[in-house]
Amino acid sequence: MTRTLLDRKPGESSEAKPPTQWLDRMRDKHITMAHGxxxxxxxxxIERLFVEAFDNPLLAAMEDQAVVPLEGLRQQGTKLAFTTDSYVVNPLFFPGGSIGELAVHGTINDxxxxxxxxxxxxxxMILEEGLSIDTLGQVVSRMREAAALAGVSIVTGDTKVVERGAADKLFVNTAGIGIIQRDVAISARRACPGDVVITNGNIGDHGVAILLARNELALESTVESDTQPLHDLVRLMLEVCPDIHCLRDATRGGVATVLNEFxxxxxxxxxxxxxxIPVRESVRGACExxxxxxxxLANEGKLVAIVPREQADSIVDAMRTHPAGRDSAxxxxxKETPNGAVLMATxxxxxxxxDTLVGDQLPRIC
Known part of the structure; x- marks a missing residue:
């Protein structure tokens, strides 16, 4: 029997087609207003780049929407999760990733x-007139690979073109749908005195990687973005402790902002x-x-969890067995007081x- 997109198990990758000659088949070498x-x-x-790259049955129908059978969804869980995010990172490509991986991983993690x-x-996608088709192809290829490795499918989309100078090369919006398989009750309102705070590794890597990639500073340091999908790590955490109280990925505003929200x-x-708090020495040095x-600083592969104290050690031990959680801590x-505050023993x-910052330390970070 043929397996559908809904038959995959959690964490199982979809099969990605090998790279094709998308760009060789495109007559134009740059985006023009005609492409919108x-x-x-x-x-x-659309047909020679996006549909071929993201190839799957729901997208191949080429309708204005992806139609998903409800029966398959009901078999996987009881609740639907739906999110959306936009990505305007500058530069488009940076050590450890690109706007393509960022768009896929960020929505998966939400x-x-x-x-x-x-x-x-x-x-x-919002494309600026004059954008190289080769650059667009690289971004699409990165998205295709990231989605395939994470076991998700890009099933619908839209393309708009704006005049030269009206955007900055390329902006991406991704929305995501997921199924909650168990009766979890994760919420920012559930932190209780006595709970423990956990993160899955070194913080600040993405923010420093983007800053260095802009070539605005003469710093000799190699830092890669931590962009990665976290759903498989979260699944492992929930197997150990189904009653995780609070959980967020620490993107713009970093760990400090997430904890202030909690x-x-x-x-x-x-x-x-x-x-x-785990911080890579190269990141610490750049920050100093x-x-x-x-x-x-922004992260694109780090989460912050608040969990019951009695299960904290078991959760951390399990997280450290996963590639995305080796440096969990x-x-x-x-505590009860001072109410609504975050404090740190230096x-x-x-x-x-x-405290929460009024603005971001770095613009255009994701």
């Missing part, structure tokens, strides 16, 4: 932190230990030179308030 006109040029772009298994993504929503205090705080605890023995 709805005519032959647009159809050629689903994952609800406890959902990601299944389907949409892809909307503290405010749950009306508790979160106390961190600076020495326990530039006056940045790694707690506020307990970094703090939840390496010098002091106590520092970790």
């Amino acid at each position: 006109s709805g005519g032959k040029a647009m159809r050629e772009l 689903l994952a932190v609800s406890g959902a298994t990601p299944l389907f993504l949409s892809c909307g 503290a405010a929503a749950s009306q508790v205090a979160i106390h961190l230990v600076e020495a326990a 030179i530039l006056g940045l705080d790694p707690l506020y 307990i970094i703090g605890e939840v 390496a010098f023995g002091g106590l520092r308030v970790v």
Whole structure:
């Protein structure tokens, strides 16, 4: 019997087609306004690039929507998770990834932190007139590979073209649908005094990687983005502890912003230990030179969880068996006071308030 997109098990990759000669078959070498006109040029772009790259039965139908049988969804879970995000990162390609992987991983992770298994993504692209077709092809190829490795399918999309100078080469919007397979109740409002704070590894890698990739600073340091899908790691965590209280991926605003959201929503205090927070030495060094705080730097493959204390060690042990969680650590605890605040015991023995920033330390980071 032929397997459908709904038959895959959680974490199982879909089969990606080997690279094809997409670009050789394109007559144009740069995006023109005709590629957004709805005519032959647009159809050629969609059929020869997007449909061929993201090849799957739902997309191949070439309708204005992807039609998903409900029966298959009901067999996988009881609740639907739905999210959307947009990506405007500059530059488009950076050490460890590109806007393509970022768009796929970011939306997958927004689903994952609800406890959902990601299944389907949409892809909307805003293209600037003059964008190289070769550059677009590379981004699409990166998206195809990231989706295949994560076991999700890009099943519908949209393309718009704007005049030269009206955008910055390429913007991507992705929406995602996933299924919550068990009766989880993850919420920012569930942090309780006595709970423990966990993260899955070194923070700040993505923010520093983007900063260095812009070539605006003469720093000799190699830092790669941590962009990666987290749904399989979350699945492992839920197997150990189905009652995870709070869970978020720490993207814009970093770990500090996520924890402030938890503290405010749950009306508790979160106390961190600076020495326990994993930060790569190259990232720490760059932050010291530039006056940045790694707690506020964007991540694209890091989560923050608040879990019951009695299960924290078991969760961390399980996380460390997964490639995305090898450096997992307990970094703090939840207390009653001061209500709604995040505090950190510093390496010098002091106590520092970790507040929410008014703006972002770095623009165009994701």
